[in-house]
Amino acid sequence: MIYSRKAEQLSPSLTLSITAKAKKMKTEGLDVIGFGAGEPDFNTPENIQNAAIEAIKKGMTKYTPASGISELKDAIIKKFKVDNDLSYTQSQIIVSTGAKQCLANVFQALLNPGDEVLVPVPYWVSYPELIKLADGVPVFVTSDKEHNYKFTLEALNKHLTKNTKAIIINSPNNPTGTVYTKDELMIIAEFCKAHDIIIISDEIYEKLIYGNEKHVSIASLSQDAYDRTIVINGVSKSYAMTGWRIGYAAGNEKIIKLMSNIQSHTTSNPNSIAQYAALEALNGSHDKVDFMINEFKKRRNYMVGRINTINNLSCINPEGAFYVMINISNFLGKTFNEEEIKDSLDFSRLLLEDEKVAVIPGDAFGVSDYIRLSYATSMENIKEGLNRLENFIQKIK
Secondary structure, rough: OOOOOHOOOOOOOOHHHHHHHHHHHHHHOOEEEEHHHHHHHHOHHHHHHHHHHHHHOOOOOOOOOOOOOOHHHHHHHHHHHHHHHHOOOOHHHHEEEEEHHHHHHHHHHHHOOOOOEEEOOOOHHHHHHHHHHOOOOOEEOOOOOOHHHOOOOOHHHHOOOOEEEEEEEOOOOOOOOOOOOHHHHHHHHHHHHHHHEEEEOOOOOOEEOOOOOOOOHHHHHHHHHHHEEEEEEEOOOOOOOOHHHHHHEEEEEEHHHHHHHHHHHHOOOOOHHHHHHHHHHHHHHOOOHHHHHHHHHHHHHHHHHHHOOOOEEOOOOOOOOOOEEEOOOOHOEEEEEOOOOOOOOOOOOOHHHHHHHOOHHHHOOOOOOOOEEEEEOOOHHHHHHHHHHHHHHOOOO
C-alpha cells in the first residue's frame, strides 16, 4: 500500500511527544516536573467562562459563518486599531480554529509546488511541516547569538532565490522570546518590498512582553508592508484560552477570501461557543491578563537569574512569550552513565529519565545546542526543576 508521500515526510511534534511522555510518567506515580508546556498554567478568566456559559444558555450552539461571527470580527478590527494602529474591514478578517489553522490556511492559499518560504532558525516546530503540507519548501535562515537569532539582511539575501514567495516573522518569538524592534522590522519590510515577498507575521505572543521593547506589527510600518502582510494572532496565549481554539488573521482581502474558502471545505466555522468567549476576551476586562503577565515576568526573572548561576550554562534572555532557551553546548560530546550526549535529544531524554524533568530539545526548533524551558508553570516547580537540572549536569563527565 502506498500512502501519501506528503504525509509521510512530516516530522512528529517533539513538543507534544515529550509532554505526553511526561504526563504518562506522572500517571504512573513519578514526580515529574514539566517545562514543556506551551500554554499558560492559569485558568481562563471568569468573565470569559461566564460569556461561554451564557452563549450556551442562549442557544448560540449552531453553525456560524465559516470565517467567524461578525461581532467577533468587529472586536478584532477594534483590537487591531487600538493596539496596532491597523485599519481593517470585515472582509479582511478570518476567525479560525486556533492560530495554527490560520497559518495552515494562509500557506495553502499562497503556495504552489516549489514555492519557498524563509523561516528563521530557531523556529516554532509546526512552521516547516505546515509549509510542506501546502507543497511549499521551508528555507531555513540561520542567524546567530550576536543578533539574538533574528533575521539579518545579510542572512536573508544569502537565502533569497527566484522561488522565494514568503517570509515568516514571529515576534515575540517562540522559542527564543526575542522581540523585533521597529528598525529591524523596517529592514525586513524594505527587503520584502524590493523582492515582492509576502510577509506572514505571527504575533500570537504580542501581549506577553516583559522588557523595555514594545510590540510593533510590521504591517503598520508602511502602505506596502500593510498590503503584503498577513497578520496572525489569537486569544490562546494572552487570555489563557489554548483549549478554546480561536485564532484570527487579517490581511489582503483576496488572500483572506481564499483562506475562508479553504476553511469552509475543511473545518467549516470555528467553535461557536468559543467565538463568543473570545468576543468577551477582547471586549471585556483585562485585569486577569495584566496579573498573568506580571507573574510571568517574575518567573522569567527568577529563571534567567538562576540559570546564570549554574556552571557551564547560559541562556538567551527572553523579552517576551514564556520560554527560555538554555545553551547546553558545553555538555555535548560528554558522557552520562557512560552514554555519550550527542545532541539536545540525548540531553533531554537523559534528564527526564534521571531527574524526572521534562524539557524540549532544541532539535525540535532546528538548533541542537539548546533546550527550551517554559516558565508557564509555578514558581515552586521552576525552583525545584532548576535544582534538578543542576544536579543532573553535575553528573556529566
